[in-house]
Amino acid sequence: MVEQGFCKAQVASSNLVRGSQSSIAQLVEQVTVNHPVPGSSPGGGVSKKHIMEIHAFSKPFCYFYVENFYNETELDLIWSELEYLYSNREKIFVSNLKSATYEGEILKDNVGIFMDDFYQNRDYSHILNFNRKLFDIYNVDTWFFKHLNVDKDGTLLSYYENGGYYKPHYDGSVATACTWLFKEPKRFIGGNFSFPEFDIEIELKNNFLICFPGQIKHSVSEVKLNPEDAGYGRWCISQFLNHR
Ligand SMILES: [Fe+2]
Secondary structure, three states, rough: OOOOOOOOEEEHHHOOOOOOOOOOOOHOOOOOOOEEEOOOOOOOOOOOOOEEEEEEEOOOOOOEEEEOOOOOHHHHHHHHHHHHHHHHHHOOEOOOOOOOOOOOOEEEEEEEEEEHHHHOOHHHHHHHHHHHHHHHHHOOHHHHOOOOOOOEEEEEEEEEEEOOEEEOOOOOOEEEEEEEEEOOOOOHHHHHHHHHOOOOEEEEOOEEEEEEEOOEEEEOOOOOEEEEOOOOOEEEEEEEEEOO
């Protein structure tokens, strides 16, 4: 991976305060502060041991990723929501929802829902509450993100089982943040993320967020999962960031 323009910060989510020595931490407010979408109420228990690790890049383009994005309490509640949604997937999930296309070809094979449409009130969803955390950290110290000042997002929950993929495409967002989740131990191969125009591939990691400009082409390699391991595939929480 290209690491030019690299900067890194370890951020303890229980202690995100302005004025610390880290240039990134200075940009980060407490995780329960930002309410960019009316009705949101982030938080839900912050483990004192939880540390997010933020890696930001300015070359060959601006993007950043966050390891260990959610804390244990948040993950437990998110997984309970994913289990419920998966258990009712035939009624809830839609195939290839609003997929990118190229010359009439649908570029992905997965299922999902737009969470903001699914819930009448976003407070009913752990995922839609906890993913407010992105607004506390996205102003990383790169020219694109530092003053981006997006003030709304839409959340697409996607699930990739055996054979799932997403071919190279652009998003209609100003920026997109994808958070990856899967059950451990991992039972599939593939599902890696790429920026093919820049020959950058990022191996799939659990509880990992990557954020990039929507006009940077990106893709997901095919997931290969044994049929008996159905339900152990690749989840992605995509937040499409925009200005109102
Ligand atoms: Fe995309």
